[in-house]
Amino acid sequence: MPKYELDRIFQALADETRRSMVERLVRGPASVSDLARPLEMSLPAVMQHLQVLEACGLVRSGKSGRVRTCHIQPEGLRAAQEWIAAQRTSWERGLDRLGDYLAEEPQAPDQGLEKRSTS
């Protein structure tokens, strides 16, 4: 799991066309033409989006005859979701600590753990 994997995964998901390709592929495998049909753009453009999705590991594909069949690889989605979940958890822990602080010390506004411009 290389360090810049999340860069590439989020980058891949940052495009409506590629998200719609993912939305299609979670329902089952599809050929390149299947993916291209609803997308008002040229086939080479679809191929490029597909390459982005493959480069970050979200999609895999293999060729059989003249048809390339694509299927999703859900591991990358899980990694992205987990990063977001970790941030939201951390944020909620912060709210809890704030709650504790307000509950425990309603009249002793402690100060001294904060940022002091160390420069």
Place this chain on the structure above:
Amino acid sequence: MPKYELDRIFQALADETRRSMVERLVRGPASVSDLARPLEMSLPAVMQHLQVLEACGLVRSGKSGRVRTCHIQPEGLRAAQEWIAAQRTSWERGLDRLGDYLAEEPQAPDQGLEKRSTS
């Protein structure tokens, strides 16, 4: 919730610097200088990343005196996480259907619901 919000949110998260700013901000508010200190880049560069995070609604900030204090706005993280969760759910439903299919019709390989090249 405009249609291209997810574009901007995923785009914002597709950068290690901005993710590290989010990781900092989920632990509590911070000034621009606080955000910049661990980031080996100029202050204007940090400002630009901050603007990206604000433009997609992940962060808000306000100025008091000469200090701008930034804090996270978790709504966007939730929206991104939910899109991913929906795809993963859809994918898992597909696995379930496949399991049902294999369990119900182990010797009658039904065909006819699949993609037929309609072109």
Place this chain on the structure above:
DNA sequence: CTCATACTTAGGCACGTACTTAACTATTCC
């Protein structure tokens, strides 16, 4: 063999992104 299908490659263009340095504005401290 011949033709249509299903990609694939190459090249090019417009625009976007991630920085930089230099110069400027507002606040706070002495």
Place this chain on the structure above:
DNA sequence: GGAATAGTTAAGTACGTGCCTAAGTATGAG
């Protein structure tokens, strides 16, 4: 008031992204 602090604006550069058209390759059908 004058200097340090915190942030902001402007302009420029290098590289990345998302499309296109045109021309190619490989496979399947007749």
